Amino acid sequence: MTRDQELWGVASMMLNRHGQDAPVKVAERLGALAVAGEAEGVAMWQEVARRLQALMADQHHA
Secondary structure, three states: OOHHHHHHHHHHHHHHHHHHHHHHHHHHHHHHHHHOOOHHHHHHHHHHHHHHHHHHHHHHHO
C-alpha cells in the first residue's frame, strides 16, 4: 500500500466513523499535534484533511 493510499484510507475511516463531525475530529488531532510540536504528524493530518475535504465534496455532489 502506498502512502497516498494510506492517507485516503485514514480520511475514509474518519468520515465513516465520525460523519459530518470528521473535519472537527481531524482539526482536533491537528491542534494536539501542533501543540506537541509534532511537525511530521501535523503534515500527515493536513494531507488527511485535504483528502477528507475531497471525499465530503464527492458525497455532497453524489
